[in-house]
Amino acid sequence: MNLETKYWHLHNHKLMNVLSSNELKEICLITNFKTAKKGEIIYFSHDESNRVYTLKRGTIKIVEIDAKGNEIVKDILQEGDLFGQFTLTNQTLDEYAVAVSDYVTCCSFRMDDFEQIIERNPALALRYTKWMGFRLKRLENRYANLVFKDVRTRLIEFLKDWASKEGTNSNDETILKNYLTHQDIASLICSTRQTVTSLFNDLKEKGVLDYTRTEIIIKNDALLAL
Amino acid sequence: MNLETKYWHLHNHKLMNVLSSNELKEICLITNFKTAKKGEIIYFSHDESNRVYTLKRGTIKIVEIDAKGNEIVKDILQEGDLFGQFTLTNQTLDEYAVAVSDYVTCCSFRMDDFEQIIERNPALALRYTKWMGFRLKRLENRYANLVFKDVRTRLIEFLKDWASKEGTNSNDETILKNYLTHQDIASLICSTRQTVTSLFNDLKEKGVLDYTRTEIIIKNDALLAL
DNA sequence: CGGTTTTGGTCATCCAGCCGACATTTGCTT
């Protein structure tokens, strides 16, 4: 990938648009780009040196493999999100990122380099800290949900959240492009495939939603009432 | 509290020791100090404007009250730790900090002011981001524990962690000053009082530990073997 | 189009640990 393209990618990035052109050029030099198609693996936790990744286009999921070989979906990320190692402590056993949408582009730089740039660019630093604070809150929220709410409620909150982020509204319905399997959803809300399936059918029966393998159609009123 | 004392407090603070004297003085001017005795409440989430707090001395717990009026211990914090609001999204209903040890000192500043200082001081920014990354990892870890491990294991991990942070070693035993009730521990590991009590007794029976209301004595080998 | 893999659907079984209820112990207060 040539410098101009790199520059363009970075220039349009949420996190980066506080930087001056010179600084952007500087970052370009230390940035790697990667593209991937659906299903391809983008990064491993035990890869090379600590890197920070940021997603330019598409959707990915962060997956971890547990002792029994099960795939645990830890997070779904979208354009503008950051991922990778944030600290020195590399405790995660087997974590990687998989492309979920058709075409995914992401850039990465070595943590050290990024830190140097932060050190010289306070506006970027501030933005980065805010972003991390946001992440923290999000995780805290998820944690609280897990403790206080039952599976049914967690699924409903998950759907609300998803719909508000990616749904296309038409009339009183929201349509979601469904790129997640029941298994994926289950591990996002910490449950099992079977439970998710039967909850989905229960909700369908109650007229809250309708779905096929590629789409979920949500009746807005009915969902919000829950 | 006079300026010299303030200055001294900040000067000895983990987070702040990258700052020059001038910068420290600057922070002094925007910093409030508070002291509290055991049981006193230090901060409310719906207090005034967004503030960041940092603990100078002592131990506190962050507590949340749920819908049913139960006290949920969200975190135990110690010297050098930061707490308070980190982002704009103030969703927590009823969260506050309670002094657990006898004497607690903490300082706070308005988030806005802190941000301005960060903006002018990249080294502080970097340190702050690293600290947040650490928090994130910790929470992620807790989250993973909750999903994958049963209550017994969570309690054991909790004890190991606690012992390594605060335990005083003598021979093959570790002694912990126990300022937490079974109820507190229960909510930290997401369980119930009763379960914690019976697990404690089970561990005592098995010779892993011994305890009174003020002390926990852990047999190092036995605990590590679990 | 046939065969294979992946995803979704359904059911019976089972158990960790929550919950309520109550007894006992400890420590604090006046």
Next chain:
DNA sequence: AAGCAAATGTCGGCTGGATGACCAAAACCG
């Protein structure tokens, strides 16, 4: 020292939801 509130102990009943097993329907692919 008496009284009281908070913390600890113990038990049995109950249930959300995990687990495993098996089948049906799509999707994928040569």
